[in-house]
Amino acid sequence: MARIVRQFEAPHELVTLEKVIELPALPTIGARLDLRSEGVETPLEVIGVTLRPEADGPPEADLFLAYEALAAAQLARFSGWRSSESR
Numbered sequence: 001m002a003r004i005v006r007q008f009e010a011p012h013e014l015v016t017l018e019k020v021i022e023l024p025a026l027p028t029i030g031a032r033l034d035l036r037s038e039g040v041e042t043p044l045e046v047i048g049v050t051l052r053p054e055a056d057g058p059p060e061a062d063l064f065l066a067y068e069a070l071a072a073a074q075l076a077r078f079s080g081w082r083s084s085e086s087r
Contacts, residue, residue: 001058002026004035006081010070017073017081020059027063039079
């Protein structure tokens with residue numbers, strides 16, 4: 001299980017959406033994730049990976065994806081992506 005974090009930007013604005021997803025294997029930085037089943041149109045590059053201690057329970061890692069255009073955030077919300085929680 002991994003918490004996938006998508007970041008959408010425009011000048012002077014940033015929106016962060018996330019979803020917990022079960023992945024077959026933990027990708028590394030630079031890998032491209034194909035999340036079409038999660039409403040993502042094209043594979044997105046992993047730009048950050050944070051592993052979590054086992055004591056925290058699922059998800060096992062946080063994966064941060066490359067920035068996307070802010071216009072794509074609305075479509076992501078319709079596909080079930082939610083605003084990031086404060087951590």
